[in-house]
Amino acid sequence: METFRKYIKADVQSVEPQPDWGIKVLDVGHYIHPAGKSYPDAQHPEDYFFEWNKGRVLKEYQLVYIAAGKGIFEAKGIGQVEVQPGTLFFLYPGTWHRFKPDLDSGWTEYWVGFEGHYANHLMNQACFNPEKPLLQMGFNAEFINIFIQLIDTIKFGGLGSNQLAACLTIQLLGLVYASALLKNQSNNRKTQLINNIKYSIHENLNSDISPEELAANHNVSYAWFRKAFKEITGQSPGQYQLNLKIQKACRMLSETDLSISEIAYQNGFVSEYYFSRIFKNKMFKSPSNYRKEILPKATR
Known part of the structure; x- marks a missing residue:
């Protein structure tokens, strides 16, 4: 798949009014950042570019998925966390953050930026927590396929592309939500089993x-x-x-x-x-x- 990225804010005024689906896609992309190169690269728009020692604050939500390679992530109140292949992290509006791939490995990233009243509703669900913005998704074929559809939708445009992009972003968030719930349920089952064994120890x-x-x-x-x-x-x-x-x-x-x-x-x-x-x-x-x-x- 060829790399692609588009930031839509500059185009908003030229687009005819569209129905409000509660989620507006602001930027989307797929990029392979090579090893040995500084990050972000020079093609980042000014509003999104950041220096590592300063970090960055966005006005939108972003979902970032690292498909290959490794690196580090840091956000306000969260120390540096190692990012492995299959890691997904959220960037929250108004929250300072920074991240970068390892110089020796680089990484492959997919991302989508979005806003809207329904986006606010979804991101306020219990499993989406600004204090725990990282989730290990691993390789999920359905997740990747939807991301590719989203990129193609923005790339080729056409009638109804904004609405379709909103729907696909909602699908992505739904998969992340389901993955987070399964993880929580798994942790709950683990805790219950350990509690049962603790009871056996007492007995x-x-x-x-x-x-x-x-x-x-x-x-x-x-x-x-x-x-x-x-x-x-x-x-x-x-x-x-x-x-x-x-x-x-x-x-x-x-x-x-x-x-x-x-x-x-x-x-x-x-x-x-x-x-x-x-x-x-x-x-x-x-x-x-x-x-x-x-x-x-x-x-x-």
Whole structure:
């Protein structure tokens, strides 16, 4: 596909009035920025050109899709984020931003700029968040095909091209919206599954059930389970389980007269010696010293 870009603002006055579809396409393009070249290139119109050290603020929405290559993106309140192939990001009106391809790789970009009352309505949906403007779309054939249709519509013009461009932009946003919802649902399913496993850990604190067994009991691989668990809780499954056991042991030391050996056994430790060593490593004192220090406080 040949590269193409058009900025329509300069042509608006020469176009006869058109029905208001709620979205007006202002610019659209497909460009392959070569490696080793500064970005943006000199063909960018003055209203859209920016220097990296200054960044840019637009008056419109833009949807930008990076089909190949890599680079970085940054916006107000968002640090620099690495952009990989298949990344889509939104630019919001009045929001400072900057982005550029990696000098060693360049990138291939598709974009469409738009405005309008229906555009405002769509971009105010929950899945479109200025604080999270990036989405990993990956390769989506339908998405690319609609983008190509949009570019061809603007490129060749003709009767009804403005309305068709608006419809195609709405279709693009619909696909992005669906992709974002699926991602959220996937994250919700992941969170629910990890919460179920956390419940299983709580229910089995007095046993020596392993994280591998927990994963198998919930029909997921241990590698996936460990990664997802740490992503959601900030701890590995083993550390989470161990910390709960130590917390329970602390309560038992302060609230019961059970021996240290019995407490170790009821918390699934293989021996009193192993329990004491782990306890001291976590609490910086032995179980017996912990009990001595905590009991006078408990009886006050």
